[in-house]
Amino acid sequence: MGALIAANDLVKAFPASRSLRDMMRGQRPVLRAVNGVSLEVAAGRALGIVGESGCGKTTTARLLLRLEEATSGSVLFEGQNVSALRGAALLPFRSRVQLVFQNPFDALNPRFTIRRSLAEPLRNFGVPPDQQEARIREAMGRVRLDPPEAYLDRHPHELSGGQLQRVVLARALVTHPRAIIADEPVSMLDVSVRAGVLNVLRRARDELQLAAIYISHDLALIRYVCEAVAVMYLGRIVESGPTAEVIAAPAHPYTRALVAAVPVPRVDQDRGDLPIRGGLPDQLNQPSGCAFRDRCPLAFARCAEEAPPLRAIAPGRHAACHLA
Amino acid sequence: MDALLDVRDLAVHYRTAAGPVRAVDGASFTVPAAGIVGLVGESGCGKSTLGRALMGVLPRAASIAAGSAVFEGRDLVTLAPAERRKLLWRRLAFVPQTAMNALDPVQRLSAQMQEVLVERGGLSRAAAGTRAAALFAMVGLEAGRLRDWPHQFSGGMRQRASIALALALNPALLIADEPVTALDVIVQRQILDVMRDLQARLGLAMILVTHDVAVVAYACDRVVVMYAGRVVESGPVRAVLEAPLHPYTMGLMNAFPDLERAGGELVPIEGAPPSLLNPPGGCRFAARCPFAEARCAQDPALVEHAPDHQVACWRAPEAPALRPLASEAATWAR
Ligand SMILES: Nc1ncnc2c1ncn2[C@@H]1O[C@H](COP(=O)(O)OP(=O)(O)OP(=O)(O)O)[C@@H](O)[C@H]1O
Ligand code: SF4
Ligand SMILES: [Mg+2]
Numbered sequence: 001m002g003a004l005i006a007a008n009d010l011v012k013a014f015p016a017s018r019s020l021r022d023m024m025r026g027q028r029p030v031l032r033a034v035n036g037v038s039l040e041v042a043a044g045r046a047l048g049i050v051g052e053s054g055c056g057k058t059t060t061a062r063l064l065l066r067l068e069e070a071t072s073g074s075v076l077f078e079g080q081n082v083s084a085l086r087g088a089a090l091l092p093f094r095s096r097v098q099l100v101f102q103n104p105f106d107a108l109n110p111r112f113t114i115r116r117s118l119a120e121p122l123r124n125f126g127v128p129p130d131q132q133e134a135r136i137r138e139a140m141g142r143v144r145l146d147p148p149e150a151y152l153d154r155h156p157h158e159l160s161g162g163q164l165q166r167v168v169l170a171r172a173l174v175t176h177p178r179a180i181i182a183d184e185p186v187s188m189l190d191v192s193v194r195a196g197v198l199n200v201l202r203r204a205r206d207e208l209q210l211a212a213i214y215i216s217h218d219l220a221l222i223r224y225v226c227e228a229v230a231v232m233y234l235g236r237i238v239e240s241g242p243t244a245e246v247i248a249a250p251a252h253p254y255t256r257a258l259v260a261a262v263p264v265p266r267v268d269q270d271r272g273d274l275p276i277r278g279g280l281p282d283q284l285n286q287p288s289g290c291a292f293r294d295r296c297p298l299a300f301a302r303c304a305e306e307a308p309p310l311r312a313i314a315p316g317r318h319a320a321c322h323l324a
Numbered sequence: 325m326d327a328l329l330d331v332r333d334l335a336v337h338y339r340t341a342a343g344p345v346r347a348v349d350g351a352s353f354t355v356p357a358a359g360i361v362g363l364v365g366e367s368g369c370g371k372s373t374l375g376r377a378l379m380g381v382l383p384r385a386a387s388i389a390a391g392s393a394v395f396e397g398r399d400l401v402t403l404a405p406a407e408r409r410k411l412l413w414r415r416l417a418f419v420p421q422t423a424m425n426a427l428d429p430v431q432r433l434s435a436q437m438q439e440v441l442v443e444r445g446g447l448s449r450a451a452a453g454t455r456a457a458a459l460f461a462m463v464g465l466e467a468g469r470l471r472d473w474p475h476q477f478s479g480g481m482r483q484r485a486s487i488a489l490a491l492a493l494n495p496a497l498l499i500a501d502e503p504v505t506a507l508d509v510i511v512q513r514q515i516l517d518v519m520r521d522l523q524a525r526l527g528l529a530m531i532l533v534t535h536d537v538a539v540v541a542y543a544c545d546r547v548v549v550m551y552a553g554r555v556v557e558s559g560p561v562r563a564v565l566e567a568p569l570h571p572y573t574m575g576l577m578n579a580f581p582d583l584e585r586a587g588g589e590l591v592p593i594e595g596a597p598p599s600l601l602n603p604p605g606g607c608r609f610a611a612r613c614p615f616a617e618a619r620c621a622q623d624p625a626l627v628e629h630a631p632d633h634q635v636a637c638w639r640a641p642e643a644p645a646l647r648p649l650a651s652e653a654a655t656w657a658r
Contacts, residue, residue: 190367191366191576192575193592194592195581196594199592220581261513263512263513263516264584266584271542
């Protein structure tokens with residue numbers, strides 16, 4: 001089974017704001033927001049990317065979508081390297097790989113009707129006007145906004161948050177994409193409506209055999225929509241594998257802490273100390289060797305000397321830890 | 325039960341051009357002298373308004389329209405403003421919804437601590453310095469960081485500092501509005517552990533406002549479930565979360581992804597909460613409730629259905645039979 005969308009050793013470095021000391025030394029520090037990320041997703045599959053804020057999840061998504069130029073590395077779509085495409089050559093890629101916005105409340109133009117918001121991407125990608133209405137209705141059906149005519153002439157403020165997020169998803173689906181990338185697709189929604197949007201996302205992926213990438217800090221949500229997960233820490237993937245296996249038996253100490261920290265809606269649960277120390281280090285002053293070592297309860301001498309590579313530890317599973 | 329706080333039929337309205345928004349509309353619950361009470365419900369159900377009303381820090385457009393809130397024997401609703409102000413910080417303290425609001429961005433943390441400890445608490449400057457360091461230690465911050473400005477702190481550190489500030493004068497009740505909502509899970513867990521630890525060590529009462537039932541399950545002893553301005557269910561956490569009596573509570577539990585539960589469909593609650601501008605008569609949940617019947621057009625009162633377990637639903641006696649139905653998506657689909 002080949003990958004529909006893949007990333008190869010993606011790096012994104014931003015110039016960091018310089019301190020006085022750096023300027024006197026004539027140094028120009030760079031912040032590697034994404035530091036060698038490789039991943040792949042096949043049609044009909046979903047990959048979740050989890051990690052704390054600032055770990056590089058959103059930058060990875062923007063690189064995959066070509067909304068941001070990578071410093072190095074490449075993005076492959078249907079086997080073709082799209083990293084070098086520019087301008088009009090990028091248009092087919094843009095229509096086939098769609099972003100689902102995080103905040104439904106400002107993803108749509110408040111003055112446009114829902115129909116107009118859905119027609120716009122079709123016009124941009126050159127779908128003839130006489131085919132547009134059918135495509136719009138099909139997309140509304142996919143996200144279970146039935147019947148479409150009950151919604152199409154309304155404005156965003158006349159819909160609930162859950163309905164709006166479905167419209168945002170319909171707008172992503174209307175161009176008949178092969179892949180969707182969703183950054184925190186339900187974090188702005190109430191718990192009671194989240195479930196409905198997640199179900200719709202999952203069904204759309206199955207019915208259309210989409211490759212899906214979900215970005216979230218919520219492992220419980222990822223567990224529900226993605227069979228595979230990649231855990232990021234300071235710009236790198238530190239563990240990946242089938243979601244259920246990674247949650248049941250995390251191989252990287254950071255994943256172990258992340259799993260332990262997720263609250264579960266049950267009274268009987270483990271309330272012991274988290275197996276992690278301190279907070280995220282300053283991105284510009286990461287420790288030598290393993291970037292996680294100053295927070296790791298298991299760190300030993302080798303961790304300061306040698307950065308552990310991401311390596312296979314079991315079929316389908318990878319981890320970047322000397323002890324994994 | 326001798327309650328520290330007894331809220332009865334509290335109503336808080338916002339004046340708007342379109343008419344009064346009944347943000348809190350007859351809420352009743354009690355808070356025992358020690359322990360953490362979770363106040364849970366969806367966005368807009370009135371949680372923050374309720375917290376602010378109890379603290380006496382409502383915005384100008386809002387006012388208490390009815391009800392009482394008896395705290396340590398005195399009704400906060402009728403108490404003279406001067407008397408009420410004396411309670412703030414000393415007996416009742418508040419951590420607002422965004423931690424940044426609790427901290428003054430243009431003052432060092434030490435100055436903010438001094439202000440509360442010296443001006444409100446009457447401590448000497450020296451004693452205040454010692455106390456501030458002790459408070460920082462209590463929430464897991466280094467005393468040296470007192471010299472910092474709020475913007476030098478991460479989100480988690482700001483939340484810790486706001487909690488330290490709120491506890492400065494040893495209040496009997498701390499109200500924390502969504503203290504962990506915007507935080508990453510690891511930081512969230514650390515803050516909840518700080519709150520649990522402080523509660524146990526100081527023996528005070530806390531109200532933890534949240535929309536997350538998993539946070540309630542992790543950190544709280546009791547829970548008050550709000551829906552559209554009203555309390556629909558309350559009681560000990562185990563009773564309410566493990567054997568919910570109200571269909572809304574059942575729905576909330578089933579809509580929540582659970583890390584440890586195997587796959588399956590999540591069960592959404594279709595529809596949205598009603599407008600609080602003209603709330604419907606009868607049960608507020610009826611439009612979304614799969615179990616609604618003709619009698620639900622009448623208002624169900626909040627009654628003690630089991631010892632210490634209150635619910636406002638006509639069909640609460642049938643709850644054991646409704647629970648398995650509520651766990652199926654088909655029940656809620658329209
Ligand atoms: N200043 C205001 N004027 C008019 N209505 C208001 C005002 N502030 C809040 N409301 C309304 O009062 C109701 C309750 O709001 P409140 O902020 O108390 O809810 P909440 O439960 O804290 O929600 P959230 O989870 O989003 O914080 C909502 O319908 C809201 O729109
Ligand atoms: S009173 Fe009726 S409508 Fe309201 S929750 Fe109970 S069964 Fe549902
Ligand atoms: Mg609020």
